[in-house]
Amino acid sequence: MRVEFDRDTCIGMFQCTAEWDAFxxxxxxxxxxxxxxxEEGEDLFVREVPDGEELDAKFAARSCPVxxxxxxxxxxxxxxx
Ligand code: SF4
Numbered sequence: 001m002r003v004e005f006d007r008d009t010c011i012g013m014f015q016c017t018a019e020w021d022a023f024x025x026x027x028x029x030x031x032x033x034x035x036x037x038x039e040e041g042e043d044l045f046v047r048e049v050p051d052g053e054e055l056d057a058k059f060a061a062r063s064c065p066v067x068x069x070x071x072x073x074x075x076x077x078x079x080x081x
Contacts, residue, residue, distance in 0.1 A: 015063035
């Protein structure tokens with residue numbers, strides 16, 4: 001499972017940080033940070049979801065009010081949003 005975080009879209013509501021600890025609050029920027037991710041385009045951060053953290057990643061994606069977080073299965077199919 002893979003997660004993509006569009007940091008440009010993020011408005012810093014920080015619901016995601018309560019759901020999955022890979023998302024961290026950057027209160028100075030008013031944005032979340034996705035730990036251990038790689039930037040794959042301007043403000044687009046990507047990483048694999050470790051085994052056992054899939055539900056947390058999905059809840060984080062569902063919690064985002066502006067759909068800044070997308071989750072894909074291993075076949076590349078988008079699960080959320
Ligand atoms: S829930 Fe969405 S808008 Fe809020 S901090 Fe997380 S990614 Fe940003």
